[in-house]
């Protein structure tokens with residue numbers, strides 16, 4: 255749809271818009287809430303230095319803080335969502351600015367609380383918890399603070415670290431400025447043989463082209479450019495590695511990986527086990543690569559041929575009404591209660607469906623404690639968008655269950671678990687579609703869609719996780735890290751992962767240099783653990799029915815009231831073992847088996 259045909263926000267049928275009034279019903283109410291929150295900041299600072307006075311004072315402070323944050327987040331979410339539905343609306347821009355500075359003030363005012371609790375003798379905190387029933391709800395919160403105590407340094411050293419923290423974000427800032435603002439990418443050709451400028455945004459689209467010349471030109475243009483800038487890109491990544499090693503040493507961890515995972519109380523064995531299990535299953539990925547070569551009918555398969563669809567796109571339209579029905583049918587195995595909530599979400603103003611002038615792109619689920627969750631879509635009548643609907647409703651219902659079941663302090667689910675519920679829904683949708691589809695071409699399309707998720711979300715992210723491990727280890731051991739060294743690691747990983755039926759073009763060695771996630775260290779493995787957990791959970795739901803659903807709901811209701819691995823265990827998925835990854839890969843193998851017979 256071209257931009258001039260787009261409707262304005264006012265022209266959109268309200269039936270397809272979300273109802274933000276469920277959060278705050280008018281501007282007068284917004285102003286009033288803003289004043290309340292503003293005045294409460296000072297009340298909260300009054301507890302500073304007094305938390306140890308009595309269990310009553312401690313409880314009062316924490317409870318007031320929670321009530322304060324509920325109101326602050328409501329202002330923040332409401333204002334931002336108003337802006338997202340029409341980013342050109344100056345009134346909404348004003349609200350967001352006001353609430354942003356309020357947030358900065360609030361964060362500064364509350365920053366004393368955790369360090370002050372951390373300075374308690376453990377025995378005092380325990381006796382407070384035992385003597386004051388009100389404090390019980392904060393038990394896990396306290397445990398988590400105390401757990402991290404052994405890596406907290408004496409006061410002066412912590413102050414020094416906080417000062418150093420000021421420039422800890424520098425490598426990531428330089429990388430982003432360089433890649434997005436300064437790096438000049440060359441001109442390439444597109445599908446229509448027009449000359450266009452390569453961008454980070456159109457790169458993947460060009461790699462998906464059916465024309466191998468388009469793919470090859472884009473690939474070479476990207477990596478030759480990175481090659482010409484290898485000194486800058488290596489220096490900035492190396493400075494990020496050194497920052498991690500500095501923090502790891504300062505806080506007395508054995509490795510950067512351990513330091514990072516400890517923050518969420520994830521044992522390093524989860525990381526190692528993931529890499530090991532996926533390595534054992536590389537023959538499956540090699541089979542997939544061979545199949546891709548065969549299906550594309552190429553004499554030689556190159557690294558730039560990995561993204562082009564192996565199956566022709568389905569141009570069948572899926573209207574929003576049909577999309578909702580497909581999602582409802584697909585999620586039937588989750589039981590009546592879940593379906594009831596899903597219907598409520600579909601009918602009660604949770605979702606903002608269509609694109610309009612000025613609306614934020616993409617899709618998300620977001621919300622605020624005490625009010626139902628919201629979903630932003632830019633629905634365009636495609637099957638892909640139906641998957642997005644299932645995905646975002648997975649997030650939304652996860653939030654709904656956790657909000658309903660947990661006190662504010664534990665209502666939001668941790669990042670390690672963030673993509674589980676959304677992927678369970680996608681996985682149930684693909685299972686349903688495969689069940690009702692007999693047409694051979696359509697089946698091929700669906701299987702390809704699912705197999706690509708395994709390749710990109712599981713295999714590729716684990717390959718990146720291995721790269722991160724190796725590059726950090728080099729700096730930890732004090733070895734020289736040059737672009738040649740990093741290139742060699744990445745090249746060898748590609749050879750190992752993709753196998754013999756692909757020509758691993760030399761230029762792929764620079765791929766590490768363009769991955770933004772490497773500046774949030776040890777993050778990408780969570781895509782793989784989340785995906786494997788979700789596939790394993792959805793299989794259990796389909797095979798075992800009600801008992802698996804009951805366990806899954808316990809998971810959905812847990813928020814962050816337990817450590818992530820424990821929460822996941824409620825579903826029978828134990829990420830310290832290889833079983834969930836193996837179970838997920840069995841699904842991949844079955845897809846591969848079928849696809850091999852279909853071609």
Ligand SMILES: [Zn+2]
Nearest residue numbers: 645649673676
């Ligand atoms: Zn998501």
